[in-house]
Amino acid sequence: MNTTTGQASLYExxxxxxxxxxxxxxxATALLxxxxxxxxxxxxxxxxxxxxxxxxxxxxxxxxxxxxxxxxIVNPTEDFLAAFADTGLNIDSxxxxxxxx
Amino acid sequence: xxxxEAIKQTFFQECEEQLAELESGLLAIENGNHDPxxxxxVFRAVHSIKGGAAAFGYDELVEFVxxxxxxxxxxxxxQLKPTPAVxxxxxxxxxxxxxxIHSVRNETPTDSQKxxxxxxxxxxxxxxxxxxxxxxxGAAAPPEESEEIDFKPISISLDDIFGADxxxxxxxxxxxxxxxxxxxxxxxxxxxxxxxxxxxxxxxTEISCDLTDLPLLTELDAEGAYFAWTISLQTEAEASEIExxxxxxxxxxxxxxxxxxxxxxxxxxxxxxxxxxxxxIAQVMPPASDFTAAPPPxxxxxxxxxxxxxxxxxxxxxxxxxQPTQETIRVDLxxxxxxxxxxxxxxxxxxxxxxxVSEAGLPRGSSVMIGLEExxxxxxxxxxxxxxxxxxxxxxxxxxxxxxxxxxxAITKKAVRLVVDGEGTEVDKTVIERLxxxxxxxxxxxxxxxxxxxxxxxxxxxPEEGTLRLSAMHRSGRxxxxxxxxxxxxxxxxxxxxxxxxxxxxENAVLSDEETDGLIFLPGFSTNTTASSxxxxxxxxxxxxxxxxxxxxxxxxxxxxxxxxxxSMSLPLTLAVLDGMVVNVAGQILVLPLTAVxxxxxxxxxxxxxxxxxxxxxxNRSSFIPLIDVGMILSYRFQEIDPTTQVALxxxxxxxxxxxxLVDAIQGQRQVVIKSLESNYGKVPGIAAATILGDxxxxxxxxxxxxxxxxxxxxxxxxxxxxxx
Numbered sequence: 001m002n003t004t005t006g007q008a009s010l011y012e013x014x015x016x017x018x019x020x021x022x023x024x025x026x027x028a029t030a031l032l033x034x035x036x037x038x039x040x041x042x043x044x045x046x047x048x049x050x051x052x053x054x055x056x057x058x059x060x061x062x063x064x065x066x067x068x069x070x071x072x073i074v075n076p077t078e079d080f081l082a083a084f085a086d087t088g089l090n091i092d093s094x095x096x097x098x099x100x101x
Numbered sequence: 102x103x104x105x106e107a108i109k110q111t112f113f114q115e116c117e118e119q120l121a122e123l124e125s126g127l128l129a130i131e132n133g134n135h136d137p138x139x140x141x142x143v144f145r146a147v148h149s150i151k152g153g154a155a156a157f158g159y160d161e162l163v164e165f166v167x168x169x170x171x172x173x174x175x176x177x178x179x180q181l182k183p184t185p186a187v188x189x190x191x192x193x194x195x196x197x198x199x200x201x202i203h204s205v206r207n208e209t210p211t212d213s214q215k216x217x218x219x220x221x222x223x224x225x226x227x228x229x230x231x232x233x234x235x236x237x238x239g240a241a242a243p244p245e246e247s248e249e250i251d252f253k254p255i256s257i258s259l260d261d262i263f264g265a266d267x268x269x270x271x272x273x274x275x276x277x278x279x280x281x282x283x284x285x286x287x288x289x290x291x292x293x294x295x296x297x298x299x300x301x302x303x304x305x306t307e308i309s310c311d312l313t314d315l316p317l318l319t320e321l322d323a324e325g326a327y328f329a330w331t332i333s334l335q336t337e338a339e340a341s342e343i344e345x346x347x348x349x350x351x352x353x354x355x356x357x358x359x360x361x362x363x364x365x366x367x368x369x370x371x372x373x374x375x376x377x378x379x380x381x382i383a384q385v386m387p388p389a390s391d392f393t394a395a396p397p398p399x400x401x402x403x404x405x406x407x408x409x410x411x412x413x414x415x416x417x418x419x420x421x422x423x424q425p426t427q428e429t430i431r432v433d434l435x436x437x438x439x440x441x442x443x444x445x446x447x448x449x450x451x452x453x454x455x456x457x458v459s460e461a462g463l464p465r466g467s468s469v470m471i472g473l474e475e476x477x478x479x480x481x482x483x484x485x486x487x488x489x490x491x492x493x494x495x496x497x498x499x500x501x502x503x504x505x506x507x508x509x510x511a512i513t514k515k516a517v518r519l520v521v522d523g524e525g526t527e528v529d530k531t532v533i534e535r536l537x538x539x540x541x542x543x544x545x546x547x548x549x550x551x552x553x554x555x556x557x558x559x560x561x562x563x564p565e566e567g568t569l570r571l572s573a574m575h576r577s578g579r580x581x582x583x584x585x586x587x588x589x590x591x592x593x594x595x596x597x598x599x600x601x602x603x604x605x606x607x608e609n610a611v612l613s614d615e616e617t618d619g620l621i622f623l624p625g626f627s628t629n630t631t632a633s634s635x636x637x638x639x640x641x642x643x644x645x646x647x648x649x650x651x652x653x654x655x656x657x658x659x660x661x662x663x664x665x666x667x668x669s670m671s672l673p674l675t676l677a678v679l680d681g682m683v684v685n686v687a688g689q690i691l692v693l694p695l696t697a698v699x700x701x702x703x704x705x706x707x708x709x710x711x712x713x714x715x716x717x718x719x720x721n722r723s724s725f726i727p728l729i730d731v732g733m734i735l736s737y738r739f740q741e742i743d744p745t746t747q748v749a750l751x752x753x754x755x756x757x758x759x760x761x762x763l764v765d766a767i768q769g770q771r772q773v774v775i776k777s778l779e780s781n782y783g784k785v786p787g788i789a790a791a792t793i794l795g796d797x798x799x800x801x802x803x804x805x806x807x808x809x810x811x812x813x814x815x816x817x818x819x820x821x822x823x824x825x826x
Binding site for chain 1: 105156157158282292294308309315316318321324327328332
């Protein structure tokens with residue numbers, strides 16, 4: 001998981017290939033440490049997705065919204081989109097660009 | 102160990118259990134037991150491994166297990182017959198699976214060729230089946246892999262199709278499934294999404310995720326479980342098929358499966374009443390449409406209660422209560438060991454207290470003495486309970502031997518059947534662990550050397566298939582493990598010839614059959630002229646004997662030419678505590694294992710006889726038993742004293758041999774904590790271990806069999822042999 005700081009108020013996290021149970025805690029930690037700015041999650045590498053990581057992402061989305069900031073997913077892979085679909089979560093509003101369609 | 106590593110370890114521990122279950126089931130199937138429950142258990146074992154492996158991303162493992170699971174699914178649905186050829190493939194695959202898990206666990210490279218070969222074997226079995234009878238949905242392969250099945254056109258009567266309309270409609274079912282994982286579901290390396298996908302594979306679904314419990318990130322436990330799902334499933338599957346999906350996670354989630362008999366063409370009813378959002382959450386949450394499925398699923402008849410698994414509307418196989426299972430917890434062995442040590446200290450302290458009270462001269466009926474007796478009983482109960490925690494059946498190690506038999510039989514091209522008795526016999530975990538290597542060597546030897554080739558067996562009028570029997574039993578507070586083969590027996594002439602050639606015994610040595618058999622335990626002895634891939638690994642029977650002795654055990658051989666051999670090991674049940682008889686010998690205090698002592702005798706002048714060359718016997722109930730002065734044997738004194746002033750303890754060795762041990766006096770019986778003499782000091786002939794007495798002194802624990810051997814001079818022969826080697 002790679003956290004980079006772009007502009008002062010925009011952070012980007014490159015999500016790892018395996019968003020499984022091993023990734024949930026590091027993902028939550030990485031997100032919390034970047035709180036205070038807009039957040040983009042790059043999902044282009046994601047192959048495996050577990051429910052706990054989805055919990056973290058959705059919870060982060062709520063948190064960022066409460067902070068009046070944006071949290072979006074960019075370049076989600078098919079696997080990533082499938083995980084959202086399989087769990088009944090609508091990814092449309094969180095994904096940037098055409099992938100959500 | 103971090104949390105993830107702990108989860109992994111739990112997964113691998115569970116894999117071990119599943120592998121044991123798998124092998125046990127396959128062996129039962131091999132032996133003709135085709136009980137569906139056994140086949141189901143075998144399938145479940147593999148399925149569980151697959152689930153955990155997938156959660157950790159062990160792709161190679163998952164890939165193999167998947168093929169294995171597919172084959173077992175055919176077996177389960179009775180589309181594949183458990184013929185000997187099929188069970189052979191399955192057993193081999195079980196071995197390969199075990200290797201794969203071992204490789205993954207230890208991060209060592211896997212034997213790709215072996216895995217590929219096993220996979221090909223499984224696929225061949227499936228292929229044969231598919232050629233014989235096309236499989237129905239969900240049986241030939243797990244549903245999610247249905248696209249992998251080759252499509253083979255079959256002729257279908259149109260009448261069947263049209264006539265089936267009504268039937269299809271009858272089979273149409275809609276289920277409302279509620280599923281709320283608990284954190285333990287994830288902690289056990291299971292994955293909620295996998296479960297949902299398995300449900301999706303059964304038919305058309307509408308899935309609604311309930312986010313009510315999901316907190317903000319600052320309050321979120323990333324390893325917690327906050328999502329819950331309501332799934333509307335339209336399917337032809339039975340409720341029991343859905344239930345099976347939850348079978349492995351039943352204890353780690355709340356779920357209900359409710360059937361709603363609705364025709365296919367009927368519109369779903371109103372949206373499910375998922376739990377209302379609290380005001381607090383609702384304020385911070387985006388519009389519900391952001392994270393919930395657009396098409397709302399039909400409702401369950403009643404909203405599921407928030408806490409536990411809600412009751413089903415009517416009794417059905419799907420909603421039947423689960424069989425109560427025995428609750429267990431996993432505990433680090435270190436913690437148990439600490440407990441065992443503490444109990445050992447408790448036993449010693451209790452002995453100290455007893456001795457002090459005894460020295461104070463308090464009367465037996467005094468309240469202090471009564472309290473002390475109660476404490477003694479309590480101490481013993483605690484000790485038994487603690488030891489019971491460490492006690493495990495020998496089944497896992499016996500199961501491991503079945504693999505050794507298969508492998509060695511395959512290499513040597515022999516037909517060998519393993520028969521196991523008493524696999525439920527329990528013994529201390531440490532004993533079991535340290536028994537693995539010597540037992541493996543003996544089993545390997547029995548197949549490699551003991552059992553003849555099929556041609557030789559047929560020529561000697563025996564069945565082509567040899568039998569190896571592995572048995573365990575409790576006897577006199579010890580565990581006896583026997584490895585018996587029906588092979589050719591020990592070729593004593595050859596053993597003697599080798600021993601002479603290697604200088605282990607002089608050419609003119611006069612040895613009994615038992616002594617000749619015992620030569621194979623000498624270091625450097627090997628009947629193999631060339632090292633094979635099975636034997637000749639630098640491990641001989643001397644190492645086996647030493648390993649058994651290090652466990653406080655003994656090994657003996659019984660062999661009959663042409664009929665086979667039995668290697669018998671006698672081992673203590675635990676390595677921690679021993680019931681002993683405390684005796685005085687030449688001013689020393691010694692402890693004799695109580696299990697060896699049959700009775701005490703008072704030698705009298707009339708019933709002691711000399712047989713010449715210093716050998717004395719004592720008459721006891723019309724028989725004469727060798728009389729051995731323990732003080733002389735252990736070199737505490739060098740002159741015999743009058744036996745009539747001493748006490749004789751009639752003891753029995755593990756081989757059933759009886760003798761009378763002369764000691765100066767008996768102090769009494771006592772429980773003693775065994776401390777290894779070998780690791781704290783060194784090996785002492787005739788002594789098994791040491792203990793600490795109530796007054797803090799160290800007392801040696803006598804090895805009865807070794808004392809007998811010393812009295813016969815066996816030890817000296819052995820020492821001489823070692824020198825010669």
